[in-house]
Amino acid sequence: MTDLTAFRSFSTRLxxxxxxxxxxxxxxxxxxxxxxxxxxxxxxxxxxxxxxTSLMERxxxxxxxxxxxTDSFGRDILSRVLHGGHVSLGIGLAVxxxxxxxxxxxxxxxxxxxxxDNPIMRVMDAGEAFPTLLMAIALAAVLGPGITNVILALGVxxxxxxxxxxxxxxxxxxxxxxxEAARASGAGPLRIIGLHLLPNAMAPVVVQMTFIFADAxxxxxxxxxxxxxxxxxxxxxxNIIADGRTYLYSASWITLFPGLAIFLTVLSxxxxxxxxxxxxxxxxxxxx
Amino acid sequence: MSRxxxxxxxxxxxxxxxxxxxxxxxxxxxxxxxxAIIAGPDASNDEVEFVRRQLGLDRPWPLRLQDWIFGLAQxxxxxxxxxxxxxxxxxxxxxxxxxxxxxxxxxxxxxxxVALGVLAAVFHRSWIDALAMTVxxxxxxxPNFWFGLIAILIFAVGLGWFPPGGYVSPTESFTGWLSxxxxxxxxxxxxxxxxxxxxxxxxxxxxxxQDYVRTARAKGLGQGNVIGRHALKNAMIPILTVIGIxxxxxxxxxIIVESVFSLNGLGRLxxxxxxxxxxxxxxxGMLVIAFSFVIINLxxxxxxxxxxxxxxxx
Numbered sequence: 001m002t003d004l005t006a007f008r009s010f011s012t013r014l015x016x017x018x019x020x021x022x023x024x025x026x027x028x029x030x031x032x033x034x035x036x037x038x039x040x041x042x043x044x045x046x047x048x049x050x051x052x053t054s055l056m057e058r059x060x061x062x063x064x065x066x067x068x069x070t071d072s073f074g075r076d077i078l079s080r081v082l083h084g085g086h087v088s089l090g091i092g093l094a095v096x097x098x099x100x101x102x103x104x105x106x107x108x109x110x111x112x113x114x115x116x117d118n119p120i121m122r123v124m125d126a127g128e129a130f131p132t133l134l135m136a137i138a139l140a141a142v143l144g145p146g147i148t149n150v151i152l153a154l155g156v157x158x159x160x161x162x163x164x165x166x167x168x169x170x171x172x173x174x175x176x177x178x179x180e181a182a183r184a185s186g187a188g189p190l191r192i193i194g195l196h197l198l199p200n201a202m203a204p205v206v207v208q209m210t211f212i213f214a215d216a217x218x219x220x221x222x223x224x225x226x227x228x229x230x231x232x233x234x235x236x237x238x239n240i241i242a243d244g245r246t247y248l249y250s251a252s253w254i255t256l257f258p259g260l261a262i263f264l265t266v267l268s269x270x271x272x273x274x275x276x277x278x279x280x281x282x283x284x285x286x287x288x
Numbered sequence: 289m290s291r292x293x294x295x296x297x298x299x300x301x302x303x304x305x306x307x308x309x310x311x312x313x314x315x316x317x318x319x320x321x322x323x324a325i326i327a328g329p330d331a332s333n334d335e336v337e338f339v340r341r342q343l344g345l346d347r348p349w350p351l352r353l354q355d356w357i358f359g360l361a362q363x364x365x366x367x368x369x370x371x372x373x374x375x376x377x378x379x380x381x382x383x384x385x386x387x388x389x390x391x392x393x394x395x396x397x398x399x400x401x402v403a404l405g406v407l408a409a410v411f412h413r414s415w416i417d418a419l420a421m422t423v424x425x426x427x428x429x430x431p432n433f434w435f436g437l438i439a440i441l442i443f444a445v446g447l448g449w450f451p452p453g454g455y456v457s458p459t460e461s462f463t464g465w466l467s468x469x470x471x472x473x474x475x476x477x478x479x480x481x482x483x484x485x486x487x488x489x490x491x492x493x494x495x496x497x498q499d500y501v502r503t504a505r506a507k508g509l510g511q512g513n514v515i516g517r518h519a520l521k522n523a524m525i526p527i528l529t530v531i532g533i534x535x536x537x538x539x540x541x542x543i544i545v546e547s548v549f550s551l552n553g554l555g556r557l558x559x560x561x562x563x564x565x566x567x568x569x570x571x572x573g574m575l576v577i578a579f580s581f582v583i584i585n586l587x588x589x590x591x592x593x594x595x596x597x598x599x600x601x602x
Contacts, residue, residue, distance in 0.1 A: 126306030129578040131540035138574050141562040142317050218431055222544050225433050226559055241434055252441055259434030267429040 025275025031268035035261070039089055042082030050083035050235045051075065059251045069253035071243060080235040081258050087236045088217055088265070091151055095216040096209045098155025103162020104205065108193050110163065111170025121167070124160040132157045136219055140228040147230045154219055158212045165208050169201035203280040210276055214269035221262050237262050296589050300582055305357070307578045312356050314574070315567050316349065325565050326369060339369060343568075365572035370564050375572035378557060383576070385455055385553035386546070390538040392469050393477030397538075398531055401481040402520075405488020405527075409496060410515060420485065427482025432541055436475035436548040443471060453550035472549040476541050480534035487530045488523065495519040525596050532588035536581035 038045065054074035062069045068077035110120040127135070132154075139153035173179060174197065182196050223229035224238025232239050237258040244254025318325060323340035331339070339345075343366075344352050359366065365375040401424075408420035444452035450471050456464035495501065496519055504514045543555035550556075554573055561569030 122302060122306060125303050126310050129303060129307045129581050130310070130574060131536050131577065131581065133537070134540035134543070134574060134577055137540075137543060137558075137562070138314055138570060139317075141570060142314060142567070143319065214429070221431050222433060226544055226547060226562070228562060241431075241437070245437060248437055248441060249445055255434065255437050259431060259438070262431045262434065263429055266431070267425065270425060270429050 022275060022279070024271040025279065028268040028271025028273075028275060031264060032272060035085060035265050035268065036089060038082055039085030042079070042086060045082060046076060046079040048076035048079045050080045051233055052079070059247070061251075062253055068257040069251065071240075071251070071254045072247060077240070077254060077257055080240050081237070081261050084235045084237045084240055084258060085261060085265075087147070087230065087234065088220055088262070091147065091154070091220045092213045092216045094151045095154040095158065096213050098151065099158035099162050099212055100205065100209055102155065102159035104166050104198065106159065107163035107166025108170055108198060111167040112174060112189060112193055112197070117167070124163055127160045132161070132215070133219055133222065136223060137226070137228060140223055145228055145231045147234070150220055150223055150229050154216050158216065161212065162205060162208055165204050166201055169204060170197050173197050173200055207273055207277045207280060210269055210273035214266045214273065217262060217265050217269070292593050293590055296586055300586050303582055304579065307582065308357055308360055308575065309353065311571050311575045311578070312353055315571050318567065322567065326567060342367070342369075360575070365575065366568040368566050368568050370566040371569065375568050378569065379554060379572055379576055382552060382554045382557045385551055386539065386542050386555055388458070388465070389469060389472055389476060389542055389546070389551065389553060390535060392473035393538050394480065394531065394535050396473055397477035397480035397484055397534060401484025402488050402527065404481075404485035406492055406515065406520060408485070408489040409492030412493060421489065424482040424485040427478045428486070429482075430478060432475050432479060433544045433548050435478060436471070436545055439471050439475055440548070455551045455553075472545050472551060475548065476538050476545045479541070480538060483534060484527065484530055488527050491523040491526050492519060495523045525592060528588050528591060528595075532584050535584045536577065539577045539580055
């Protein structure tokens with residue numbers, strides 16, 4: 001009986017701890033999953049195309065026919081928000097792929113080769129002296145508006161952040177015995193980095209990728225809003241808000257719904273990042 | 289102390305130099321003929337050639353880089369053909385608006401952020417903790433330009449508490465300035481508030497678990513003294529770093545928030561620079577923001593060594 005009580009109390013404690021760590025991950029994952037699903041199924045969820053105009057339907061408030069209302073061209077805001085999700089999430093995914101690729105290559109080189117560490121990290125310092133958003137705005141402004149340029153600008157702007165984290169992990173891991181053993185068995189630097197160091201350094205990188213995804217969605221929307229993102233009429237969330245700004249007082253729904261979509265996406269990614277961090281690498285808790 | 293400050297000042301020089309080179313390289317990335325773009329689509333061949341010569345684009349890049357660095361050392365950020373005036377002059381005219389916006393938003397973010405972080409840590413795993421962290425999560429997740437528009441809709445148009453935009457100089461009317469800057473500062477500071485409170489919570493939690501806190505409590509010190517005079521004082525050192533980083537983020541965020549609230553600051557100047565392809569203005573603005581980041585970090589480091597003398601001997 002006593003054993004059973006002790007087991008029950010142990011299992012309750014374990015469940016509480018597990019759910020405390022997993023709750024943000026679960027909530028974030030469910031919201032993000034729903035957003036991805038809605039963006040993917042967008043064309044099947046509404047009868048209107050994102051760029052279908054109807055002069056008879058201009059500035060209609062939210063109704064059953066148009067749950068998010070319509071804009072100055074009579075375009076259905078729900079269709080545009082769903083299609084915008086497609087674009088924004090695609091950009092976010094491409095940005096984390098580029099920043100992870102660049103950041104891992106730069107960080108691993110700096111962390112593994114002590115002679116290259118100082119020059120590489122000083123360049124990263126200079127890169128980080130430009131706030132990411134500013135760097136992205138400047139790059140996008142110089143390269144010209146367009147989805148590819150936004151992806152490139154954000155991917156490059158977020159690379160130093162990943163590089164720093166990879167470098168820190170590689171520096172610590174390089175001192176471990178298993179690396180010493182690999183070196184003694186004749187493994188070259190590429191093999192040691194690729195097969196031994198990077199797989200062990202990935203946990204903080206995965207956590208960081210989630211936060212960069214969230215930041216990239218915010219930054220892309222901001223770039224679109226100020227006119228250096230993908231050019232209109234591409235229905236990105238930032239573009240729809242910029243369109244709606246002119247009619248903020250008379251048709252606030254044009255601005256409201258795409259903003260809510262950005263907010264929910266970023267919120268879900270931040271929750272997932274928090275949960276993943278607690279699960280994979282609690283030491284990072286302080287850094288983010 | 290002075291030796292430490294000197295060491296930190298010297299270490300900032302290579303970063304400032306690299307930042308200057310980065311700003312120079314950025315403009316070299318402009319695809320196509322930069323002189324033709326800057327001169328505008330209606331410019332004649334002679335005008336394009338004139339701009340090319342004036343900007344030194346007909347000279348090899350090492351010489352241009354040298355001119356740029358020497359110019360910078362004398363406070364010369366180049367010349368804007370669109371504004372028809374020196375870039376330094378245009379930036380200096382707009383800088384007070386941006387600095388006052390960034391300053392106010394950082395004050396808001398720091399006061400509210402640290403307070404929420406401390407409350408969350410002290411009442412760890414209670415509803416206060418959950419509420420404080422929900423506010424913080426909202427701060428880091430909400431797009432600031434959208435939040436600004438919604439704030440205008442509610443507080444300026446709906447309730448009429450604040451003006452929807454525009455700038456009033458504090459020398460003209462202090463209350464007018466405060467009222468004009470309230471919504472922009474709130475909008476710009478929300479993300480930093482979220483970051484500062486999330487970070488403050490974890491640092492405070494770490495400090496509250498330390499032995500010296502237990503000793504202070506065992507001596508019979510009250511909760512206020514233990515938190516305010518012991519734990520928070522030690523926690524403030526790492527929190528300062530985040531505040532320093534937040535300052536530069538707000539300077540960059542100003543580009544967007546100034547546009548939402550029609551404030552004629554550095555951000556709006558840069559935005560117009562982007563729209564009109566006025567690259568010297570964009571380059572100068574970027575450099576000023578990056579320099580301010582380096583200088584703020586330097587000040588934070590110096591403040592560190594004052595708060596915790598051990599840093600000086602590291």
